Amino acid sequence: MAEKHDPMVPHGAVNAINTDYKIGQDNIVLKLGPFGLDIHNRVFAISGLSIVAFVLLTLMFQTQVEPMFGAMRGWLTSNLDWFFISAGNIFVIVCLGLAISPLGRVRLGGTLAKPDYGYLGWFSMLFAAGMGIGLMFYGVSEPLSHFSSSMGGTTIENGVRTDWAPLGAAAGDATAAARLGMAATIFHWALHPWAIYAILALGLALFSFNKGLPLTIRSVFYPLLGERIWGWPGHIVDILAVLATMFGLATSLGLGASQAAAGLNYLFGISLGETTQIVLVIGITAIALTSVLAGLDAGVKRLSEINMILALLLLVFLIAVGPTLAIATGFFSNLGAYVEHLPALSNPFGRADANFSQGWTAFYWAWWISWSPFVGMFIARVSRGRTVREFIISVLIIPSLACVLWMTVFGSTAISQLVNEGYKAAAEAALPLQIFQMLDVLPLAQITSFLAIVLVVVFFVTSSDSGSLVIDVIAAGGKVDAPTPQRVFWCVFEGLVAIALILGGGLVALQAMAVSTGFPFTVVLLIATVAVVKGLASEPRGA
Numbered sequence: 001m002a003e004k005h006d007p008m009v010p011h012g013a014v015n016a017i018n019t020d021y022k023i024g025q026d027n028i029v030l031k032l033g034p035f036g037l038d039i040h041n042r043v044f045a046i047s048g049l050s051i052v053a054f055v056l057l058t059l060m061f062q063t064q065v066e067p068m069f070g071a072m073r074g075w076l077t078s079n080l081d082w083f084f085i086s087a088g089n090i091f092v093i094v095c096l097g098l099a100i101s102p103l104g105r106v107r108l109g110g111t112l113a114k115p116d117y118g119y120l121g122w123f124s125m126l127f128a129a130g131m132g133i134g135l136m137f138y139g140v141s142e143p144l145s146h147f148s149s150s151m152g153g154t155t156i157e158n159g160v161r162t163d164w165a166p167l168g169a170a171a172g173d174a175t176a177a178a179r180l181g182m183a184a185t186i187f188h189w190a191l192h193p194w195a196i197y198a199i200l201a202l203g204l205a206l207f208s209f210n211k212g213l214p215l216t217i218r219s220v221f222y223p224l225l226g227e228r229i230w231g232w233p234g235h236i237v238d239i240l241a242v243l244a245t246m247f248g249l250a251t252s253l254g255l256g257a258s259q260a261a262a263g264l265n266y267l268f269g270i271s272l273g274e275t276t277q278i279v280l281v282i283g284i285t286a287i288a289l290t291s292v293l294a295g296l297d298a299g300v301k302r303l304s305e306i307n308m309i310l311a312l313l314l315l316v317f318l319i320a321v322g323p324t325l326a327i328a329t330g331f332f333s334n335l336g337a338y339v340e341h342l343p344a345l346s347n348p349f350g351r352a353d354a355n356f357s358q359g360w361t362a363f364y365w366a367w368w369i370s371w372s373p374f375v376g377m378f379i380a381r382v383s384r385g386r387t388v389r390e391f392i393i394s395v396l397i398i399p400s401l402a403c404v405l406w407m408t409v410f411g412s413t414a415i416s417q418l419v420n421e422g423y424k425a426a427a428e429a430a431l432p433l434q435i436f437q438m439l440d441v442l443p444l445a446q447i448t449s450f451l452a453i454v455l456v457v458v459f460f461v462t463s464s465d466s467g468s469l470v471i472d473v474i475a476a477g478g479k480v481d482a483p484t485p486q487r488v489f490w491c492v493f494e495g496l497v498a499i500a501l502i503l504g505g506g507l508v509a510l511q512a513m514a515v516s517t518g519f520p521f522t523v524v525l526l527i528a529t530v531a532v533v534k535g536l537a538s539e540p541r542g543a
Helices: 041-060 062-100 119-130 133-150 174-187 191-210 217-230 232-268 274-294 296-321 324-345 354-381 388-420 431-440 445-475 484-503 507-537
Strands: 029-032 037-040 155-157 160-162
Touching (some): 041 484, 133 232, 174 388, 217 232, 232 354, 232 484, 274 445
């Protein structure tokens, strides 16, 4: 009699993700002896060659690709904003539904699994995952932009003058405009992005820890595709994940380079041009390579600890010397404004504020989705032993509150300077320079501005190092201990893609590629959501 097989545990599944395994009739791993490579032949070859071709073509045809990037971003965000916003809403609703349903009792790693980390360490790592270059770049500029437009003023986006007001009210009322501005900002940094990350992280943790599958995106689709995940359907999913992650990271690295260049120009008068940004990308990528060669514990872990300390120092400094009372009361007021305006902000249809939904929200959702393999894999790897309910509540709430605090501290300080002190320099500066203009009127401006530059650089390095690790895991078929030369390859090309996009259109090009790769991966993630629910339904539930 044939042995009974659990339909949710694939043939060829493994008990440890570092074990060799077969995928159908093909050997998933292509080992190239003296080069020390251990790769998934199809995923690595297709995604690697696509990225190399993109870099070469963009560098060769810079003049031609710049308008193409602008048109591509404009078309996607103007025609598909409803799709991105609807998808984000679905992820939030599914996460909350799982948390309150009986499926919330499922434990990641099995009913007897114990958490690998205590609550304090786990929360710290979830918080660290939410900190990135985006918080430095948009911490001042986004609240100021939304506040100014809500007041009935104008904003400048990529050199284009726009008149708009999110939700349409508050013109001329500074208090109402500040509430709207902060609610709109928090909308982009709280529940929705973390629900996007949580869905994929939950799928990766479930199918790796509970089902014994490799830690790669294709594994999430086993309930829907069955053994076909070992063939081309699975290859395509992983290739899309590599490309989305690469261009999502490149967007962040490009933003970091432009902000570091703005800070160096502000402090030392160094040119703001493309040359400075490219030199920064090269230099910081070299530092990231050093971290890669040092290994995970000595590299990423140490840099992450430095990162957290520097970010906390800057945050505490601003609370102490900034409008402390406004920050303290603003945290709860801003949360209330976010809850109050959430239904209108998340409405995908019939919106009058097209620049907000298309220029901000659609881009953000595509950017978060392109980051989801990166952040999702990190969260999955540190969450073994947690119940699904515990996992979802923590992944949604802890990082969201951290982002609310960050945006409140930076945004409230900048808005207070504009409203109460009449200081307009930050509001009128280019986006990358606004944080430095905000710090300029506070004590120790030279020191804090330099600290901000260092923080951007360290964010840049940790993103590049960690990102190259995640991409390599996907391209190696789920191996987490693949040879270092492969991570070096991905780390180098993250820098090269960022340089190509800077030369091929700057911020517009960076955003265009995040949206372009985020769109197909949104479809992937929506389908993955169904697979995650089916996979959870087959698991035993604790008491």
